[in-house]
Amino acid sequence: MFLATVHFTQQRECILRQLTADIDTPVPIEIEEIQDGFVTFVLRAGPHADRFEAELDAADHVRHVQRLDSDNLLVTKPSCGAYSAIYRNHGTLRRENTVSGRQREYNVLVFRREDLRAIIDDLEEFGTVTLGKLKRFRADSDSPLTDRQREVATEALARGYYDWPRKITNERLAEELGISRATLHEHLRKAERTLLSAALTDSAGRSTSDQFAPTEP
Structure with a gap:
């Protein structure tokens, strides 16, 4: 599993490009949900919240905009293509990313280098891509989970x-x-039981559920 920082210059017209074109510092975005071509995210608008809200509300293609507080907006709109490219190639966006005019910075989690290559190839169809940091992403090496259990549980959580x-x-x-589905449930069940058993270790260093632990083949 790898964590990559992807710098992307968006060539398509996009309302976020318009909103942030004249702002000097990147605007953080926290991804909440991507479904059926629509993306829901929290836009950390700060002092620009009033203008952003008004322009988003006036845009016909924006499905929903909600003021969360003085600085933040919850927005649902069609993806301009980048999010779809990431997810259809088995990538997962980490929650916080940034936008600044045509410039985007995405933090992407992928299982394989081939998936990252496919994401970059798709993004290059409508923009310019530069790969920043790339590092192997692993849970704590002392994790009681098997590699596959950890991969499945991580993806389920993400x-x-x-x-x-x-x-x-x-x-x-x-x-x-x-x-x-049966295999999915089996991996998650074993991962959940292992993690719960580890979390419920008593003061003597022995799991409170050891006596019920099944013998794995």
């Missing part, structure tokens, strides 16, 4: 499977991971 309401169904998650 895709909103554990949110309420869930942002992705078990059928869709299993399909995107290339496994059956």
